[in-house]
Amino acid sequence: MLTETTAPAPPAVQVRGLTKSYGELEAVRGIDVQIAPGEVFALLGPNGAGKTTTVEILEGYRQRDGGEVVVLGLDPGRQARALRSRIGIVLQSTGVDRYLTVAETISMYGQYYPHPRDVEEVLSLVGLEEKRDARVLTLSGGQQRRLDVGVALAGDPDLLFLDEPTTGFDPSARREAWEVVKSLAAIGKTVLLTTHYMDEAQHLADRVAVIAAGRIVAEGPPSSLAGRDLVRPRLRFPRPPVAVPEDLGATPVAAGPGTLEIVTETLTGTLYRLTSWAISAGVSLDGLEVLRPTLEDVYLELTGSEPPAAGQDSAAGTRRTRRGRRRSDAASHAEARVGGRGTRR
Amino acid sequence: MSGVDAAPGRSAGGPATSSAPLRRAVVLTLNQVRFVNRAFWRNPASAGFTFAFPLMFLVIFTALLGSGTVHLGARTVKESTYYVAAMAAFAVVTACFTNIAMTTTFQRDQGVLKRLHGTPLPPAVYFLARVLHALLIAVLLVVITSAFGALAYHASVPGGATLGRFVVMLLVGAGAFCALGLAITSFIPNADAAPAVVNLTILPLLFLSGIFIPLGRNAPHWIVGVAKVFPVYHFASGLQAGYLGTSFSWADVGIVAAWGAAGLMVAIRRFSWEPRV
Ligand SMILES: Nc1ncnc2c1ncn2[C@@H]1O[C@H](COP(=O)(O)OP(=O)(O)OP(=O)(O)O)[C@@H](O)[C@H]1O
Ligand SMILES: [Mg+2]
Secondary structure (H helix, E strand, O other), X not given: OOOOOOOOOOOOEEEEEEEEEEOOEEEEEEEEEEEOOOOEEEEEOOOOOOHHHHHHHHHOOOOOOEEEEXXXXXXXXXXXXXXXXXXXXXXXXXXXXXXOEHHHHHHHHHOOOOOOOOHHHHHHHOOOHHHOOOEHHHOOHHHHHHHHXXXXXXXXXXXXXXXXXXXXXXXXXXXXHHHHHHHHHHOOOEEEEEEOOHHHHHHHOOEEEEEEOOEEEEEXXXXXXXXXXXXXXXXXXXXXOOOOOOOOOOOOEEOOOOEEEEEOOOHHHHHHHHHHHHHHHOOOOOOOEEEOOOHHHHHHHHHOOXXXXXOOOHHHHHHHOOOOOOHHHHHHHHHHHHHHHHHHO | OHHHHXXXXXXXXOOHHHHOHHHHHHHHHHHHHHHHHHHHHHOHHHHHXXXXXXXXXXXXXXXXXXXXXXXXXXXXXXXXXXXXXXXXXXXXXXXXXXHHHHHHHHHHHHOHHHHHXXXXXXXXXXXXXXXXXXXXXXXXXHHHHXXXXXXXXXXXXXXXXXXXXXXXXXXXHHHHHHHHHHHHXXXXXXXXXXXXXHHHHHHHHHHHOOOOOOOOOOOOHHHHHHHHHOHHHHHHHHHHHXXXXXXXXXXXXXXXXXXXXXXXXXXXXXXXXXXXX
């Protein structure tokens, strides 16, 4: 390894062209990921997308078929032993000894590491102080999951892998788990988490990669994923009884029965012109909406898990291009779909 | 490794214990034994079955058959004394083979093993701690069985030169059955199947080897012949020498040790940290 003095910190995780097959099934088909130290990175994707496969290759549990993987400067395929004292792992499904108490469990796992974190500190990070002397057996599902995170934190790792930390939780347990992940970010840990939930990725992650069928189909901060922020907003309103003026900044188009839509570059100006015209003309615009693609729209579009829709509008064109898409057309894509959805309603 | 040290929270100097890795391994193993022990006693199934069974059988068998005698080679011994030796052997098999096979399968299916494998805990420390703990339990059970036998049935307990050989047989046997317990885990598809597989392998051997019903002078040859292939017979006969004054054979120790070594090799080759799919 080179000695760097002024260069920025090397990435905590660096993956290039990662591939993995199980027999005929290509579970991971060339994934590139880079995670900076201190970053919270979410791998977002539907069932069977290849999230666990990817994460377990990075953890050293599974061997990759191809590609380059460096985690904390080590190759998990060959240096798993050295890597393990520096990472914390929360597996998708896992257990601990059910007859030990919460505090005993954390201290037992902590002693495996060269620099364990103080048990009480771990307990407060994961919010299990009150359960410190309870047997694992008696914990609720959400509490057990927090204990899983606690165990992963016991060795004070630099990097944490959380494979679906909140799947199966009720909404309040999810909120609690989110607080735990946020507290990890606050103490400077690098976190790679996987999830099915858009809101989770949006809430927790600095950066999100959407993975579908073994490929990353979009990547970026949740706010601008797949060019979400670049998609022009649309104004939708009921068709007024009188003609709409021409000088609104964009031409209104019909979007379903009795509804008009304006796609605009200058939202504020268009909105101002539209509403001042409406007031002076005595036209009611009740039901006026400003529409943008949500992260969920983008996700469903990218992963192709949207239920099939009726009609042969622009969404049909969208669907045709769904397979074999590249990341660069994701933005125009999201836009196309949003238009399509509007007309279907 | 500058890239490594650049990460937050990791100061220079490396692990403080790197000067004494052996000492650290010993401390780690002993701590691990402590945790295994706590979990063992709090689990009603493992503590109850392992502990209650041999003592319960001892009482039942001696109550039913305790007045008779057994012919072992040239000697004739009271059945009550016979059962003290037999139940001591049974206790070791339960504490080592059955207990380790069940617990390990369960831990594998629960994902406990996979999680452990994701930590820097050396696998050898994990196994050693499990084996040491099983050994402690086995010795404790043998002591309790012997004391109970001596008090209730005036059974003689190993002493003097016999004691030395007895302890060798006990430790070799306990170690061998631990290794076999780990080995058989790799043939158990899942935790649901564990009791069936474990009992199917060990119960016939216990019967064939005269643990529950003494192999008298007129036991069929084929039974003794089959039993002699497997380690339970030799282990029991080694322990009997200590209690009953029958002749002690180093060949028994050797055969048990060979089974143990074979078990260890299978365990090492086939052991799985993840649930079998
Ligand atoms: N050990 C294995 N043997 C064979 N196929 C496997 C194995 N593990 C995963 N697969 C397959 O590889 C694909 C990707 O699985 P993976 O577990 O990585 O998906 P995932 O994104 O984690 O899904 P989920 O959200 O359901 O956890 C799936 O089709 C799965 O059936
Ligand atoms: Mg998964």
